[in-house]
Amino acid sequence: MTFVNATLILGTLAVAVPIALHLIAPKQPRRESFPTVRFLTQRFESNRTRLKIKRWWLLALRILALAALAIALAGPLVRSELSTAWLAAGIGLVAGLALLGLATASLFRGISKSTIAALTISGAIACTASIGWAGFSLLASDAPVAASRNPIALAILLDNGPTSQWDAGGTNHLDAIRVAAKELVGRAAPGSRVVIADRSSRPVVFATDTAAAINQIENVRMRPDAAPISGKLDAMLRLLGNSDLEDRHLIIVSNLSRSSWMTPPQQALVDDRVAVSVLDVGKFDASNRSLKLLHHDPHPPLGQATAVRGTITVQGSADDRSVTATVELIQFADDPTRPLIRDGVRIDPESRVVDRAVVSIANGRSSEFVVTLPPEPDVGIRHGMIRLASSDALAADDQRFLSWSIQPRRPLLIVTQDPDQADLIAWAATSPLAPDDPNSAFQVDVIREDVFAAIDQSRFDAVIFLDPSASLLAAIDWDAFFSQGSAAGIIAGSRLTGGFDQHEVLPTFKRVWKVPSPGSFLEIVRPGHQIFDELASLDPQPRWSDFRIRRYWQIEPKKDQETLAAYAGTDHPAIIAMQRDQGRLAVMTTPLAAGAFPSDRWNDLFGSDAWPTFILTRQLVRWLATPKVGTLQARVGLPIQLSLSALKKSPTGSGANNRLDNAADPTVRWQLFSPRSDLPTPIETASDAPRLTVGQISQVGTYWLRSPRGTLGFSSNWNDDDLIAEKASVDDLTAWLGPKDDKTGFTLTDDLSNIELVGTKGAPSISLRSPILLLAVIAFILEQVLGNRFYRQAKGAQPTSGIQSLAGDRRISA
Numbered sequence: 160m161t162f163v164n165a166t167l168i169l170g171t172l173a174v175a176v177p178i179a180l181h182l183i184a185p186k187q188p189r190r191e192s193f194p195t196v197r198f199l200t201q202r203f204e205s206n207r208t209r210l211k212i213k214r215w216w217l218l219a220l221r222i223l224a225l226a227a228l229a230i231a232l233a234g235p236l237v238r239s240e241l242s243t244a245w246l247a248a249g250i251g252l253v254a255g256l257a258l259l260g261l262a263t264a265s266l267f268r269g270i271s272k273s274t275i276a277a278l279t280i281s282g283a284i285a286c287t288a289s290i291g292w293a294g295f296s297l298l299a300s301d302a303p304v305a306a307s308r309n310p311i312a313l314a315i316l317l318d319n320g321p322t323s324q325w326d327a328g329g330t331n332h333l334d335a336i337r338v339a340a341k342e343l344v345g346r347a348a349p350g351s352r353v354v355i356a357d358r359s360s361r362p363v364v365f366a367t368d369t370a371a372a373i374n375q376i377e378n379v380r381m382r383p384d385a386a387p388i389s390g391k392l393d394a395m396l397r398l399l400g401n402s403d404l405e406d407r408h409l410i411i412v413s414n415l416s417r418s419s420w421m422t423p424p425q426q427a428l429v430d431d432r433v434a435v436s437v438l439d440v441g442k443f444d445a446s447n448r449s450l451k452l453l454h455h456d457p458h459p460p461l462g463q464a465t466a467v468r469g470t471i472t473v474q475g476s477a478d479d480r481s482v483t484a485t486v487e488l489i490q491f492a493d494d495p496t497r498p499l500i501r502d503g504v505r506i507d508p509e510s511r512v513v514d515r516a517v518v519s520i521a522n523g524r525s526s527e528f529v530v531t532l533p534p535e536p537d538v539g540i541r542h543g544m545i546r547l548a549s550s551d552a553l554a555a556d557d558q559r560f561l562s563w564s565i566q567p568r569r570p571l572l573i574v575t576q577d578p579d580q581a582d583l584i585a586w587a588a589t590s591p592l593a594p595d596d597p598n599s600a601f602q603v604d605v606i607r608e609d610v611f612a613a614i615d616q617s618r619f620d621a622v623i624f625l626d627p628s629a630s631l632l633a634a635i636d637w638d639a640f641f642s643q644g645s646a647a648g649i650i651a652g653s654r655l656t657g658g659f660d661q662h663e664v665l666p667t668f669k670r671v672w673k674v675p676s677p678g679s680f681l682e683i684v685r686p687g688h689q690i691f692d693e694l695a696s697l698d699p700q701p702r703w704s705d706f707r708i709r710r711y712w713q714i715e716p717k718k719d720q721e722t723l724a725a726y727a728g729t730d731h732p733a734i735i736a737m738q739r740d741q742g743r744l745a746v747m748t749t750p751l752a753a754g755a756f757p758s759d760r761w762n763d764l765f766g767s768d769a770w771p772t773f774i775l776t777r778q779l780v781r782w783l784a785t786p787k788v789g790t791l792q793a794r795v796g797l798p799i800q801l802s803l804s805a806l807k808k809s810p811t812g813s814g815a816n817n818r819l820d821n822a823a824d825p826t827v828r829w830q831l832f833s834p835r836s837d838l839p840t841p842i843e844t845a846s847d848a849p850r851l852t853v854g855q856i857s858q859v860g861t862y863w864l865r866s867p868r869g870t871l872g873f874s875s876n877w878n879d880d881d882l883i884a885e886k887a888s889v890d891d892l893t894a895w896l897g898p899k900d901d902k903t904g905f906t907l908t909d910d911l912s913n914i915e916l917v918g919t920k921g922a923p924s925i926s927l928r929s930p931i932l933l934l935a936v937i938a939f940i941l942e943q944v945l946g947n948r949f950y951r952q953a954k955g956a957q958p959t960s961g962i963q964s965l966a967g968d969r970r971i972s973a
Contacts, residue, residue, distance in 0.1 A: 220939075223934070223935075224935050227931050227932070227934045227935035228932070228935045230931055231931040235931065247292070248292045248293035249293075249930075250289075251286075251288060251292070252285070252286055252289040252290065254285050255281075255282045255283070255284070255285030255286030255287075255288075255289060256286065257282070258278050258279075258285060259278070259279065259282035259283070259286070260282075261278050261282075262275050262279040262282060265278060309348060309405070309406050310347075310348050310349065310351045310352070310404055310406070311347060311348065311352075311406040311408055311916050311917070312352050312399050312402035312404040312406065312408070313343070313351055313352070313353045313408050313410070314353075314354045314356065314363075314395040314398065314399050314407075314408070315340050315343055315344070315353070315354070315355055315412060316356050316357070316388070316392065316395060316411045316412065316413075317337070317340055317355070317356070317357040317358075317376070317412055317413075318336065318357075318358065318388065318411065318412065318413030318419055319333060319358055319359075319379050319380065319381050319385065320358055320381075320385040320416065320418060320881065321381065321382075321418065321555050321877060321881045321882055322418055322419075322443075322553065322555075322881075322882065322883070322884055323336060323381050323416075324553055324554060324555050325414065325443065325445075325552055325553050326553075326554075327444070327445030327552040328445065330441065332414040332440060332441040333379070333380075333381055335414075335440040335441055336412045336413070336414070336440050337376050337379060339412050339438055339440055340355070340376045341373055341376050342911060343410060343412075343911075343914070343916070344372050344373055345369075346916050347369070347916060348916075351404075351916075352365050352402065352404060353365065353372040354366060354399075355375040355376055356391055356394075356395060357379050357391075358382050358386045358387075358388065358391060359382055359385075360386055362394075363391065363394040364398075365398070383555075383796070383857065383858055384795050384796035384856065384858075385796070385881070387422075388419055388420070389422075389423075389424045389428065389895075392409075392411075393424075395409055396428060396429075396430045396433055399430070399432070399433045400430050400432050400433060406917060407432055407433045408433065408434045408435075408436065408917065409433050409434070409435045410435075410914065411435070411437045411438065412438045412440060413438070413439065413440065414439070414440055414441040414443075415439050415886050415887045415892075416443075416884065416885070416886070416887065417883045417885045417886065417887045417891070418881050418882060419887070420887035420892060420895060421880060421883070421887075423891070424895065427893075427894065427895060427896055427897040428895060429903045430903075431903045434917060435896055435897075435904070435905040435906070436906045436907075436908070436914050437896070437906070437908075438909070438911060438914060439909040440909075443475065443552075443884045443886065444475060445475055445551075445552040446474070446551060446552065447473075447474050447475055447551050447553050447556070447884055448471055448474075448482070448484055448547060448551050448556075448557065449471070449472045449553070449884075450469060450470075450471055450486070450545065450547055450556060450557055450558065451469055451470050451471075451472070451556075451559070451879060452467070452468075452559045452561065453469050453470060453527070453695070453696045454467075454468045454692045454693055454695070454696045455467040455468070455532075455561060456563065456781075457562075457564065457790070458563065458564050458566050458781075458785060459563060459565060459566070460565075460566060460568070460598065460599065460600035461535065461536075461537075461538060461566065461567050461568070462534050462536065463534050463592070463598060463600070464532060464533060464534050465532040465563070466531055466532075467488065467530050467531070467532060467545065467561070468527065468528070468529050468696045469486070469527070469528055469545060469559070470525045470526065470527050470528070471486070471518050471526055471528065471547070472524070472525040473521070473523065474523060475552075480521075480522075481519045481520060482520050482521075482522070483517060483519050483520075484517070484518050484520060484548075484549075485516070485517050485518075485547070485549070486516045486517075486528050486530060486545060486546075486547060486548070487512050487514075487515050487545070487547075487548055488512065488513050488514040488516075488531075488532070488543065488544075488545055489511065489512055489513070489543055489544050490510065490511060490513045490532065490533075490541065490543040491507075491508045491509070491510050491541070491542045491543060491861065492508045492509045492510070492511070493508075493535075493537070493539060493541060495869075495870050497863075498832040498839075498863050500837075500838065500839070505832070505837050507832075508542075508863075513531075513532065513533055513543075514530040514531050516529065516530050527696075530545065532563070535565045537565065538564075538565045538566060538567055539565055540562060540564050540565075540791065540870075540871065541562065541563055541564075542560070542561070542863075542872055542874060543560075543561055543562075544558055544559065544561065544861070544874075545558065545561070546558035552884070553882065553884055555877060556882040556884075559876055560859065560860055560861055560874035560875065560876055561792070561874050562791035562792065562872060562873050563791065564786060564791060566600075568597075568600065568601060568602045569601050569602070569620045569621075569784050570601070570604070570618055570619045570620055571585075571588060571601040571602065571603045571604070571619060571621055571780065571784060572604050572605075572606065572614075572619040572621070572622045572623070573585065573603060573604070573606075573622075573623045573625060574606055574608055574625065574627065574631070575605065575607070575608075575623075575626065576607060576625075576626070576654070577625065577626065578605065580625045580626070580751060581605040582594075582605075583751065583765065583776075584625065584776060584780065585601075585603040585605070587776040587777045587780065588601050588776070588777055588780040588781070589601050589603065590773070590777060601780075601784065604619075608627065608628060608631045611631065612634065616643075616645055617644075617645060619645065620645075620646065620783075620784040621645070621646040621647070621648065621743075621780065622645065622647050622648070623647075623648045623650070623780065623783075624649045624650065625650050625652075625750070625751070626650060626651070626652030626653065626654045626655070627651075627655065628654045628655065628656075629655050629668075632649070632655075632665065637664040637665065638664065640742065641664070641739045641740045641741070641744070642740045642741070643741070643742070644740070646742055646743040646745075646783040646785075647742070647783070648744075648745045648746075648747075648783050649744075649745070649746045649747070650747045650751050651711075651714075651746065651747065651748050651749070651750065652749075652750035653761070655668060655712065663717070664717070664739065664744070665717075665744075665746075666714040666715060666716045666717060666720060666735060666746060667714060667715040668712050668713075668714050669712075669715060670713050671711070671712060671713075672710065672711055672712070672713045672731065673710050674709050674710065674711075674726075676709075677707055678708050678762075679707070679708050679727050679728065679729070680703045680704045680705075680706060680708055680726070680727050681706070681726070681727070681733050681734075682703070682724060682725050682726065682727045682728075682733075683703075683724050684724055684725050685721065685722070685723045685724075688723050689778075689782050690723060690734075690736070690745075690778045690779050690782050691723075691778070692778065693774055693777075693778055694774055697774075701770075703771065704727075706762070706764050706766065706769065706771070706772060707762065708726065708749050708761070708763075709760075709761060710749065710761040710762070711731070711733065711761065712748040712749070713731050713748075714731075714732055714735070714746070714748055716732055717737070719739070720735045720737040720744075720746075721736050721737065722734075722735050723735065731748075732746075733748055733749065734746070734747050734748075734779075736782075743782070743785075745783055747779075749761050749762050749764070750762070751764060751765060751772070790873075791872075791873045791874065792873065792874055792876065793853075793862075793873055793874065793876075794875070794876065794877075794878055795856050795857065795876065795881075796856065796857075797855065797856060798852065798854055798855050798856070799852075799853050799856060799873060800851065800852050800853070801851045801853065801871050801873060802849065802850055802851075803844075803848065803849060803850060803851055803871075824846060825845065825846055826843045826844065826845060826846060827843070827844050827846050827866050827868055828842075828843055828866060828867075829841070829842040829843070829844065829851065830864070831853065831862060832862065832864075832865070833857075833858050833860075833862055834858045834859065834860025834861060834875075835858050836858075851864070851871065856875045860875060861873075861875075862874070862875065889907065892905065
């Protein structure tokens with residue numbers, strides 16, 4: 160134990176006052192009669208003149224009240240882990256005192272001596288054992304350090320990640336984080352050094368003074384691009400470890416969202432020179448709906464409506480019945496003159512709701528919704544968002560932003576000796592429209608192998624080789640093919656006799672593998688690949704075991720070729736994919752047969768009710784023929800590159816920010832309008848640059864880019880793992896910070912008053928001032944009760960009257 164103000168312990172000397180008062184207190188006055196009436200009375204008591212203490216309980220209570228008051232004012236502290244031992248000792252002491260009180264009461268009531276002796280011995284043993292146990296625990300532990308005694312190197316990490324936006328019932332997690340941090344800074348002793356850090360990219364440095372630290376805390380805002388906690392913790396531990404102050408304390412103020420603590424470092428971030436505390440500031444106990452985007456075509460064909468699929472999940476609803484949610488699909492107007500700055504005010508493109516969907520969701524479950532983008536008459540990049548019509552506890556997961564590029568009909572070449580197979584692939588690629596429909600996604604040309612060398616291959620976005628021969632594949636210059644940005648899909652079949660292993664780009668076709676009856680089937684290895692996006696959103700999921708495969712090519716992929724699907728129970732690839740230079744390659748190792756199947760057919764993929772194969776074929780072709788505009792979706796916190804081939808020309812002179820294009824200018828000046836910025840950010844690129852690199856994306860929403868040469872744009876969204884409104888477990892924190900309450904680990908609390916600003920030189924402490932003050936008050940109250948009882952007029956005493964009064968009785972005090 161230690162004391163904040165040890166000199167006040169001298170106040171316990173005041174216990175001598177009640178002892179002295181009891182020793183010199185006047186006795187009860189004795190009555191003596193005048194000689195003239197002495198013969199009428201008889202003296203029943205003797206005159207006691209020696210000093211003697213009476214009323215031991217009253218004296219003990221007075222001593223206890225004064226001693227407790229002096230000790231409480233001295234500010235006693237004990238180690239936090241001793242609180243349990245001292246609580247047990249206190250209970251034992253109370254029980255012992257109660258037994259002694261019963262023994263005293265029994266003495267006055269004339270109870271048997273054996274009972275009085277048993278109560279007295281039991282009470283004495285209980286009191287002695289309790290005091291002995293408390294003293295042993297105190298001596299066996301390290302001395303705590305008073306928080307206000309020594310300057311300290313204090314680091315406070317504010318977890319201002321996306322879930323700090325949680326706001327339910329007037330409780331905002333970010334506000335609670337700021338309030339707690341400011342109180343902790345205010346507690347630091349004079350001469351302390353304080354560092355405030357959040358999950359931004361700013362370096363970790365000590366604040367110049369307390370006012371600067373508080374100003375940093377007040378300016379903390381939620382960070383969509385929140386940096387990982389691991390890097391901040393490591394930097395703060397190193398900074399504290401190098402401090403010249405002996406006491407060092409790191410405090411993490413967080414709502415302990417599992418999003419922040421999901422991926423622990425390889426080893427716990429601990430330093431035996433730094434004490435670590437974690438303050439939990441909030442709960443996720445309100446109802447929250449989260450919206451997730453499942454699938455939408457980023458490059459829909461011109462003139463076709465496009466479906467957008469997503470899910471809504473409800474958590475924490477107090478009502479077990481289904482909850483109804485309204486989803487709105489909003490589209491921004493295609494206005495090449497906006498955004499712009501007019502009279503210092505930013506003007507964004509107008510927006511309108513183009514579709515709605517009402518979804519019923521059960522608590523703890525998910526429901527899928529589908530909304531539709533209207534057909535567009537012109538090519539170009541479009542932007543929009545999906546949002547929930549009403550708000551809830553976490554606004555960040557109530558909306559998703561999307562961008563898409565309207566494309567003209569893309570040229571597709573199919574090389575085959577079988578027109579029936581070519582027709583089947585063409586229908587799958589252009590569905591739901593026919594291949595010859597002017598609004599279909601692809602303009603399909605079909606040729607035979609012998610004329611392939613005579614055509615201009617660069618005119619086509621993708622070339623599909625259906626059951627090609629080995630001689631055709633060997634004759635193609637694949638390096639030149641991919642360097643010009645072309646894409647190839649190879650559907651291997653029986654005509655690839657002898658295999659093909661003459662080139663470093665293509666996989667090695669080793670042998671035809673025959674599977675015993677009933678045959679194998681496809682097993683998706685990479686369900687997150689773009690080829691399987693539409694399949695993943697289907698409910699129910701396709702049963703590939705219904706589409707048997709009896710023969711396929713066993714291949715050996717190259718290092719940069721990824722296996723997307725394999726044959727069940729084997730490691731033999733069924734579909735592989737590769738991206739090389741600006742081109743793409745996909746290989747399927749069993750044919751897609753059509754029409755009347757021969758008796759030795761290789762598979763039943765396009766048998767009866769073959770809708771999964773139909774969708775798989777369409778997605779494979781569309782992935783190969785993806786326009787060269789690059790991605791239009793960015794994840795917050797990461798950079799993005801945009802292809803300049805998708806520029807939409809801006810009207811000359813339109814808008815305050817445009818200027819005439821100067822072809823001789825070696826650079827192009829762009830203006831980046833971010834979601835929450837009033838002014839654009841300038842970006843310069845070379846005039847012949849094929850791509851535009853945008854820096855790290857720090858906000859969620861729609862970004863517009865404008866230049867004299869045209870307009871671009873993209874959308875930024877949260878990563879779904881950033882918005883998990885669930886608490887991290889103690890095990891999760893242990894993986895980060897070491898064992899809980901261990902010497903080199905951390906302490907966890909949700910009560911700010913439990914955090915003492917101490918370093919590893921002293922143990923975390925608990926103040927005993929409040930319980931000892933309560934003990935002093937109780938002792939004082941009992942002293943008043945017993946004092947009034949002892950000093951009131953003795954029962955049965957009669958006032959003097961009559962002749963005694965007239966005779967003038969005199970009371971003599973001894």
